[in-house]
Amino acid sequence: MNELPVVVVGAGPAGLSAVARLVERGERPIVLEAGDRAGAAVSQWNYVRLFSKWSELVDPAAARLLEPTGWVRPDGDTYPTGAEWAELYLRPLAEALGDRVRFGARVVGVARRGRDRVVDAGREDEPLTVHVQTSDGEERITARAVIDASGTWGSPNPLGGDGLPAVGEKAAAARINYRVPDLAVERERYAGKRIAVAGSGHSALTALVAFADLAEQEPGTKIVWLLRRGAVGNAFGGGESDQLPARGALGLRAKKAAEAGHIETVTGFRTEVVEQMGDGTLTLESFDGHKIDGIDEVVVLTGFRPDLSWLSEIRLELDPVLQAPTKLAPLIDPNVHSCGTVYPHGEAELRHPEPGVYLVGMKSYGRAPTFLSLTGYEQARSVVAAIAGDHESAGRVELVLPETGVCGGAGVFDAPQEAKSEGGCCGAPESVDVTIGLAPSAR
Numbered sequence: 001m002n003e004l005p006v007v008v009v010g011a012g013p014a015g016l017s018a019v020a021r022l023v024e025r026g027e028r029p030i031v032l033e034a035g036d037r038a039g040a041a042v043s044q045w046n047y048v049r050l051f052s053k054w055s056e057l058v059d060p061a062a063a064r065l066l067e068p069t070g071w072v073r074p075d076g077d078t079y080p081t082g083a084e085w086a087e088l089y090l091r092p093l094a095e096a097l098g099d100r101v102r103f104g105a106r107v108v109g110v111a112r113r114g115r116d117r118v119v120d121a122g123r124e125d126e127p128l129t130v131h132v133q134t135s136d137g138e139e140r141i142t143a144r145a146v147i148d149a150s151g152t153w154g155s156p157n158p159l160g161g162d163g164l165p166a167v168g169e170k171a172a173a174a175r176i177n178y179r180v181p182d183l184a185v186e187r188e189r190y191a192g193k194r195i196a197v198a199g200s201g202h203s204a205l206t207a208l209v210a211f212a213d214l215a216e217q218e219p220g221t222k223i224v225w226l227l228r229r230g231a232v233g234n235a236f237g238g239g240e241s242d243q244l245p246a247r248g249a250l251g252l253r254a255k256k257a258a259e260a261g262h263i264e265t266v267t268g269f270r271t272e273v274v275e276q277m278g279d280g281t282l283t284l285e286s287f288d289g290h291k292i293d294g295i296d297e298v299v300v301l302t303g304f305r306p307d308l309s310w311l312s313e314i315r316l317e318l319d320p321v322l323q324a325p326t327k328l329a330p331l332i333d334p335n336v337h338s339c340g341t342v343y344p345h346g347e348a349e350l351r352h353p354e355p356g357v358y359l360v361g362m363k364s365y366g367r368a369p370t371f372l373s374l375t376g377y378e379q380a381r382s383v384v385a386a387i388a389g390d391h392e393s394a395g396r397v398e399l400v401l402p403e404t405g406v407c408g409g410a411g412v413f414d415a416p417q418e419a420k421s422e423g424g425c426c427g428a429p430e431s432v433d434v435t436i437g438l439a440p441s442a443r
Contacts, residue, residue, distance in 0.1 A: 004144040005030045006387060007130050009107045011038040013085075014361025014376035015149030016093050017059040019100060021384035024061050030141065031097070032132060034106035034150075038094035039086035041153035046083030047182045048206060052373060054078055057085060059377040062093050069096050106133045110146055110357070111313040128356060131310075145356035145387045148311070149376075152304035152362050159198055159300045161228060161270025161287055168274035172282055176274075176298045180207050183214060192220040194294050196284060198271065199301035200227055201369055205253075207299050212257030224292060225258070226284070227267045228302075266292065274298070306363045315354040324366035325350050325359065332368040344375070344399040346382025358383045374399055 006022055008015045011033035022029040033040065050057065055076030063073065071092050074080065080088065094101045109131035115123050128146055132139040156178035160166035169176065180203050181190060191214060197207050208225060215221040257263055269292070273285040282295040306323055308316070319329030328349040350358050358364075360383055361376040378399040386394035 001127055001144050004028075004127055004142055006145045006147065007032060007107075007128075007141055007143040008147045008149060009130075010148070010150040010361070011035070011090070011094055011101055011103070012041055012149060012151055012361065013039070013057070013059075013090065013373050014151075014380055015147070016090060016097070016101075017062055017377045018147050018149060018360060018380035018384055019097055020059060020061040020065050020093070021380055022387075023065065023097070023100075025384060025388040025390075027384075027388060029100055030143075031094075031101040032105040032107050032130070032141075033101065033103050036103050037086075037091060038101065039082075039090035041151055042082045042086045042090065044082075044153065045180060046081060046086065047184060048180055049079050049081050050085065051202070052079070054080060057373050058089060059380070061381070062089075065096050066093060071096075104134055105139075107131065107150070107310060108133050109310050109313065110148075112354070113142065117313045117315055124355065143356075146358070147380075147383060147387075148357070148359045148363060149361040149380075150307070150363055152306050152365075155305050155307045156300065157302040157305055157367075159271050159274065159298065159302070161272060166271045166274050166284075168276065169271075172274045172276055172298075175282055175296070176300060178300045180301065181210070181299060183210055187214070190214060190221065190297055191218040193296035194222040194224065194281075196224045196226055196282075196292065196295045196298045197301065198226040198298065199303070200229060201301065201303060203301040207301060208263060209253045209257055212262040215262045223263045224295065225263050225265045226269045226271070226292075227265065228270050229267065303367065303369055304362070305367050306359070311357075314352070314357050316352050316357075316359075319366065322366040322368050324364060324368060325352065327351070328364060329366070329368075332365055334368055334370075344378055344397045346379060346397065347386040347394040348382075350379060350383060356387070 005028040008018050008022075008029055008031045011031050015031060015033075016038065019029045019031055035041070037043065053076060054074040057080065058073065069092070074084075074088050107130055111117075111129050111131070112119075112123050113126040113129045115121075115126060128143045130141040130143055130146060132141060157163070158165040159169050159176065183190065190211065195211055197204055197211065204225075208223065211221065211223045215223065258265060269284075269286045269290065271284050272287045275283045275285065277283055277293075280296075281293070282298065284292045284295060284298070308318075308323065317326045318324065319326050319333075321335070322329045322333060324332060328345060331343050331345060331349065347358070350360065350364060352358070360379040362371045364379060365371050378397075381398065382394045382396075385391070
C-alpha cells in the first residue's frame with residue numbers, strides 16, 4: 001500500500017498546498033484537475049480582490065518548493081485579485097510540480113477497491129480506486145489515500161429560499177447570474193437596469209458596491225438588495241473592528257452606498273417564485289406572498305454547497321446540517337458561531353470512517369461560509385502529516401486565525417444578527433417580527 005500514490009483532487013490553493021507538503025515528505029502525489037489550468041475556479045472570479053494579503057495566501061511549503069525556481073514572492077502587504085493569485089502563485093506552483101499535476105482529468109468516483117460502501121469484509125486491506133474521466137475516456141487510479149480539495153465553486157446555492165430552485169428559476173436562467181459580475185465585461189448587461197441582488201455575505205457586498213458605482217455613472221440603474229433575514233443588522237460586517245482590514249473596508253463601502261440611496265433594501269424576503277412577465281421583466285414572489293416587480297436581472301450570491309455525488313461509495317461522517325465533517329461542524333456552524341470565531345483545526349477534525357480519505361479546503365466547510373486560505377493550508381499540513389505517519393505533527397496546531405471581533409454569520413432564521421449578551425458578543429438572539437420594507441435611507 002505504501003508504494004501507491006496519494007491522489008489530490010483539485011489544483012487550487014488547498015490542493016496544491018497538500019501536494020507541496022506531500023513532496024516534502026517524499027510521498028508520490030498525483031493531482032487531478034478538471035480544468036485546463038491551476039486555479040481554474042479562482043480564474044473565474046479573477047476580477048475580485050481578496051480580503052487576505054499576499055503574506056496570508058502563500059503556503060510555506062509551497063514557497064520552499066518555488067524559491068529554487070527563481071520565483072519572486074509578491075509584496076506581502078498587498079491584496080491580490082483572483083487573477084494575480086492564480087498567475088503569480090498557483091500556476092508557477094503547478095509548473096514547479098511538473099507532471100504530478102494532470103489537467104482535464106475529472107474525478108467522477110472514489111471507492112474502496114472491489115468493495116461498495118456496504119461491504120465490511122477485507123475493506124481495510126484494500127486500496128482506494130479513483131475513477132477519472134478524460135478526453136481519452138475512462139481511467140482508474142489505485143491510491144493509498146485521497147485528499148479532496150475540489151472546492152464548492154461549481155455548486156452555487158439557488159435563489160429559492162428553501163434551498164431548492166424557486167419555481168421558474170431554471171426557466172429564467174438567462175437572466176440570473178450566480179457569480180459576482182465582472183462589470184468590465186458585462187457592463188451593458190446591467191447598465192440602466194433594475195437589478196436584484198440576493199445574499200448577505202461578502203460576495204453580495206462586493207456586488208452591491210460594484211453596482212452602486214455603476215448607478216453613479218449610468219442613469220436608470222437601480223439595485224434591490226434581497227435579504228432573507230428580518231433586518232439588515234450587521235450584514236455590513238465588522239467595519240473598522242475587522243481584523244481583516246480589506247473585508248471591513250468592503251462592508252463600510254457597501255453601507256455608504258446604501259446610505260447614499262443607490263440601494264433599495266428588502267428584508268425578510270425568501271424567494272418562492274420567479275415569473276417572467278410579458279414586458280420582459282421578472283417578478284419575484286416570496287413564500288409569504290410579497291412580490292417585487294420590474295426586475296431585469298438577478299444576481300444570486302447565497303453561498304455554495306459541496307458536490308458529494310462522486311463520493312457516494314465512501315463512508316463519510318458528515319454533519320446533517322452543514323455537510324461538513326461532524327467534528328469540524330460545531331467549530332464553524334454559523335448558527336452558533338456568530339462572531340467569526342473559528343478555531344484552527346486539522347486531521348483529527350477532518351477524519352472520516354473511511355481511512356485515508358479527507359475533505360480539505362472550502363469543501364471541508366460544507367455549506368458554512370467565510371473560509372480563509374490559511375485554514376486550508378493548516379488542514380493540508382496536518383492531513384499530509386497523518387498520511388505520512390507523523391501523528392505528532394498532525395496533532396499540532398500551527399495557525400492563529402484572525403477574528404472579526406463582532407458578530408456575523410447566518411445566525412437565527414430571519415433575525416437581525418446583533419449582539420444581545422452581557423460580557424460577550426455571542427448571546428442568544430431576540431426574536432423579531434418578519435417584515436418587508438425599505439431601509440430608511442432608501443424610502
